[in-house]
Ligand SMILES: Nc1ncnc2c1ncn2[C@@H]1O[C@H](COP(=O)(O)OP(=O)(O)OP(=O)(O)O)[C@@H](O)[C@H]1O
């Protein structure tokens with residue numbers, strides 16, 4: 100999509116670290132888009148995440164799971180520099196995100212959705228998507244005020260691609276609705292559309308199926324695959340719905356008390372005793 | 386073009402239409418001698434308050450930050466523009482001098498907007514309100530204590546170039562700039578910040594620079610309004626730019642409907658005329674403003690209250706003139 104050349108030039112330089120990736124062989128095939136090494140953060144005395152290392156392939160769908168409070172959302176917040184990590188490095192397409200603002204990280208190619216939906220609720224659905232295209236619209240302040248020929252052309256183009264993106268998720272009929280007035284499932288979908296509008300190389304989804312009914316969830320699973328196939332980008336998702344995780348994710352990392360306790364394919368994770376004890380087992384008891 | 390853009394454009398055209406029709410009515414009244422001298426004397430103040438309210442609405446309604454320093458920027462602009470006009474009174478013809486004075490007043494106010502904005506905009510909410518209030522008061526006391534501003538005695542000798550037609554033209558320019566801006570990429574970024582800061586940042590919006598941009602644009606037009614003001618009276622004193630003035634502008638914005646440009650315009654007209662029309666009103670003005678503000682805040686802070694407001698269509702007073710579609714606009718505002 101974007102930065103294609105960067106990705107290519109990086110591919111040749113990359114030295115794979117099999118122990119870090121969830122899917123060693125396939126990662127080498129695809130080349131990592133995101134490489135995280137020994138990431139950690141302390142909140143005062145509390146170490147929320149420690150020694151978190153993963154690598155995610157260019158078009159890989161990966162999952163980050165773990166019990167409540169394990170530190171999953173905190174990882175997303177560090178990846179987008181909402182929180183500054185205390186330790187470790189994050190490399191996106193071979194470039195470090197250290198010292199960058201959240202807005203700059205977005206421009207580098209990491210997009211995300213939020214566990215607690217964060218839409219621009221008083222703006223229209225279409226405008227929400229257009230804000231996603233913010234960094235890719237080059238309109239000067241002067242043009243924004245004068246509304247001359249170039250402004251109109253750029254604005255028209257932005258509307259068209261935004262509508263296309265909405266259409267891709269069957270939301271074109273809602274374009275003029277106010278974002279805050281959408282039903283819950285559509286709000287979650289809109290967050291994904293808005294994130295895709297930033298033209299990322301990886302999209303982070305924080306509990307995208309939360310609060311969805313089974314039919315919405317299966318549609319979401321379709322959409323996640325569609326995102327990878329059509330946009331050729333990587334997906335990293337946090338999810339408590341094990342059915343979704345085991346079905347769409349190619350690689351999974353399990354977090355418990357801020358530490359990775361297992362990494363691997365869905366079948367490896369399902370058979371891992373530590374995971375069953377920490378997470379799957381406990382959920383079964385409930 | 387999307388339906389929303391067509392709607393936004395139509396909405397803007399209606400606002401222009403209302404302003405132009407009102408202007409035409411007043412112009413006819415003045416020409417036919419129907420307007421009394423007293424009525425004519427408040428025409429420029431009406432224009433000034435419209436400019437102030439529309440520009441403050443950019444900060445309060447679209448950026449979503451409470452600024453109580455608008456009168457401060459107005460005074461900086463007024464003094465800069467008036468001093469320029471006094472020094473060039475013999476050199477430049479009025480047709481050149483006055484527009485130049487307005488640009489200078491606006492730019493100087495904008496520079497103050499940057500100087501104050503950079504440290505202050507790290508804050509938000511109540512803190513921002515308090516610090517902008519203090520900044521406005523500091524500006525006022527500095528002006529009173531400086532020599533070249535005429536100090537407490539006031540600045541005399543500004544050519545009285547302000548008139549209703551110029552005021553009307555500046556109102557139109559202000560509307561054009563701010564209404565276009567709000568519907569652009571830049572305006573979207575600012576509205577996005579208002580709705581959700583973290584999400585806006587995650588979409589690549591640089592929060593600090595857009596916040597500063599909205600703040601500085603607001604300051605620019607406050608400065609221009611100040612120059613209009615200074616050119617309307619024979620003497621300019623800093624006292625008129627105290628925090629009461631800032632609060633008056635805020636009252637206009639809140640009563641007109643936060644985020645509604647048309648509402649701000651209509652509210653500015655009413656609030657400027659009211660003290661002139663009702664004898665008792667002027668004495669109790671601040672008291673009535675305070676009560677109006679408290680009532681609006683209370684109504685806005687509860688679900689029921691917002692319902693009542695949307696029923697009354699009070700939130701955007703302007704929508705009284707256009708009921709269709711207005712309800713929807715108001716309902717969706719709730720989080
Ligand atoms: N800003 C913060 N300050 C202090 N502690 C924090 C902060 N953010 C997160 N934490 C703590 O870090 C830990 C991990 O929280 P996090 O939100 O990442 O969990 P999670 O894995 O996303 O859980 P859930 O599944 O419930 O969403 C929790 O103990 C939380 O209280």
Ligand SMILES: [Mg+2]
Pocket residue numbers: 171172173214
């Ligand atoms: Mg979480």
